[in-house]
Amino acid sequence: MGVDSRRDANQRNDNYEAASHTADWSRLGERIRAARKKLGLSLADLAEWVHVGEYTMGQIEAGEDDPGRRVIDLLDAKFGAEGVLADAWAQVYISHHVRSGSRVDQLQREASQIRAFSPLMLPDWYQTEAYHQALNRVERPMECTSYVADRPKLRSLMATGSGPPFHCLILDEAVLHRRVGTPEVMREQLAHLHRLAQASYITLHLIPSGTAHHPGLRGAFWTLDFSPRHTLAYTPHPRGPGALVTDATQIKGYIDLYATLQGAALPADASLTLLEETIEQAQPRKAITSGTTPDPGDPLAQHSSRHTRQRPAPAAAD
Incomplete structure (x- = not known):
């Protein structure tokens, strides 16, 4: 096949994919329009209900705009669709991004629940900047640590921030003890993880070091839920953006594995207790004769002091 023939074939492929994308969103828009008319609602009424402009609502019904998960969930509830409309949106959303070659950071913005398992290091979302830079220095000693173009640009989680309604993280306990960077970097990272683990939309489970065997030793993976019936799996790589898993049988395997x-992991409350014990053990030990007090600027100083005050006094000797 000549260069011109290959170019023409690629162009036909692109045109076919663009047409498929438009047709998919158009069918979803038609379903929304039909459901609206069945309820006797005007376009303005529906736009007000989902808190978007009338023009935007018109674009959604015309198949020219992705409504997004927030809007589609409101529409699903308004129409009494019991998740059917949300499933239809999720199918189109996933198909579009997979065909477009989107990375996980472009897909995860609309996920309703994200589950992550990591046996070696904390996933990017949970890392402090110092921990992240320390990892980069080890993995990429000859590259500038402030600019790594091939990794997904994942937004860091904050205990008071917003994001997908739910994150669940399973870690091997060894991750808490594996030294990355200086002791100060690790103390800051553990304190950050402790704050996240107390957030209302984040759950942490730890697999204790004494667990002889568990089925996750082959590596890290995530699952991303977009609707009750549509989930993707993802395997992060040390280089490049990682791999999205779209095969339904493999995805079911990852869900079962999770x-x-x-x-095999501890419940959330017991995991939080184990994390607090690890934080306390990571505190720098002061010399007995130094007379120094903990630095109030240390992110773990208050945590350590609180645990110290709560300990009961030793019993008096006979």
């Missing part, structure tokens, strides 16, 4: 790992 459930098994949760069974």
Whole structure:
């Protein structure tokens, strides 16, 4: 096949994919328009209900705009669709991004629940900047640590921030003890993880070091839920953007594996206690004769002092 023939074939492919994308969103828009008319609502009424402009609502019904998960969930509830409309949107959303070659950071923005398992290091979302830079220095000693173009640009989680309604993280306990950077970097990272673990939309489970065997030793993976019936899996790589898993059988395998790992891990309350014990052990030890007090600027100083005050006094000797 000559260069011109290949170019023509690629152009036909692009045109076909663009047409498929438009047709998919158009069918979704038609379903929304039909449901609106069945309820006797005007376009303005529906736009007000989902808190978007009338023009935007018109673009959604015309198949020219992705409504996004927030709007589609409101529409699903308004129409009494019981998740059917949300499933239809999720199918189109996933198909579009997979065909477009989107990376996980472009897809995850609309996920309703994200589950992550990591046996070696904290996932990018949970890392402090110092921890992240320390990892980069080890993995990429000859590259500028402030600019890594091939990794997904994942937004850091904050205990008071917003994001997908729910994150669940399973870690091997060894991750808490594996030194990355200086002791100060690790103390800051553990304190950050502790704050996140107390957030209302984040759950942490730890697999204790004494667990002889568990089925997650082959590596890290995530699952991303977009609707009750549509989930993707993802395997992060040390180089490049990682791999999205779209095969339904493999995705089911990852979902089952995650459930098994949760069974091997401690409950959330016990995991938080274990994390607090690890934080306390990571505190720098002061010399007995120094007379120094903990630095109030240390992110773990208050945590350590609180645990010290709560300890009961030793019993008096006979």
